Amino acid sequence: MTKGDGPVSSVSWQSIRDTMMTRIRAHDYAPGELIPNEVDLATEFGCARATVNRALRDLATSGFLDRRRKAGTRVREAPRRKATLTIPLTRAEVEASGARYEYRLLERGVEAPPPAVRGKLKLAGDERLLHVKSLHLADDVPHMFEDRWIVLDTVPEIEAVDLAKTSPNVWLVRHAPYTHGTMEFLAETAGARAKHLICAADDPVLTMLRVTWLDASPITFARQTFSPSHRMRLEL
Known part of the structure; x- marks a missing residue:
């Protein structure tokens, strides 16, 4: 002492x-x-x-x-509490609600990302990205439409994965641990995604934008749009 x-x-x-x-x-x-x-x-x-x-x-x-x-x-004048969010497995969320889960791969391909995606992932412009669109259902009803970009320079192994059997959400959570990331929540209209969510184009929907990183290397940018009836609950 x-x-x-x-x-x-x-x-x-x-x-x-x-x-x-x-x-x-x-x-x-x-x-x-x-x-x-x-x-x-x-x-x-x-x-x-x-x-x-x-x-x-x-x-x-x-x-x-x-x-x-x-x-x-x-x-503090107003206590500031911190929320800790984990990246959820969509299957687990759906099944926890008592519904039957189903996943459908809609599109996949290696593409050049648009400027908005490059900006989110802070890309130089010559990286290879896997673009995947998929639909998650609960009791045969659309639950969430996902539009995801994955940086193959960071997680090259996913290119060989059969994403018709395993969703990118599941594979990345299990095989690509991240060090940090961001989440944004938007209220917007369904637009072109309405055909997947079986709703009107002007129906309001909740969209979550998520970016994850492995140190300085970007892993993925996902845009997840939920059905108009979706409700999100957080523990404070």
């Missing part, structure tokens, strides 16, 4: 976090207010400063504190 770290204590960082959270909820520390510094809190709790630091970092990660170097730690 170095000088200034505080006395040895059995107090855990989790118990300090819980106490601080109780004070925040009770407005003992009001929104926007500076909380005591780590040295003072370590003295109060009778523990090492590092234990206090761990507790405050957890509260900051959870969105309740705003920590700034040399400016101290404040209670």
Whole structure:
């Protein structure tokens, strides 16, 4: 134990976090207010400063504190929670709803991507991309139409996969782990996708745009459009 770290204590960082959270909820520390510094809190709790630091970092990660170097730690005016999303298996989603799942490959081919796709994947222009269109159904009713581009320079193995039997969604989740990515959600009209979703072209639909990367290498850009009756539920 170095000088200034505080006395040895059995107090855990989790118990300090819980106490601080109780004070925040009770407005003992009001929104926007500076909380005591780590040295003072370590003295109060009778523990090492590092234990206090761990507790405050957890509260900051959870969105309740705003920590700034040399400016101290404040209670956030509005707590900012982070949502963690996993890439779902469409089959699992459909079957979890109690419906029977079916997948249909509509088109596949190696093509030059349009400018919008090149921009999403930050491509130089000479990469080979596999373009796949597919339909996912629930109890024989269209559930989701997928328009997907896959960068073969990053995952060349998928070119040999029979995508009439295995969907790109399943294969990529199982064989192409990603390091990071983005998701965007759009409300738009079905347009030309209406023929696959069996709805009117001007019907409103939910579309999800997803891009995944393996470090600096783009893996795939998927545009998934759901049927007009689709509902999305997230846990907060």
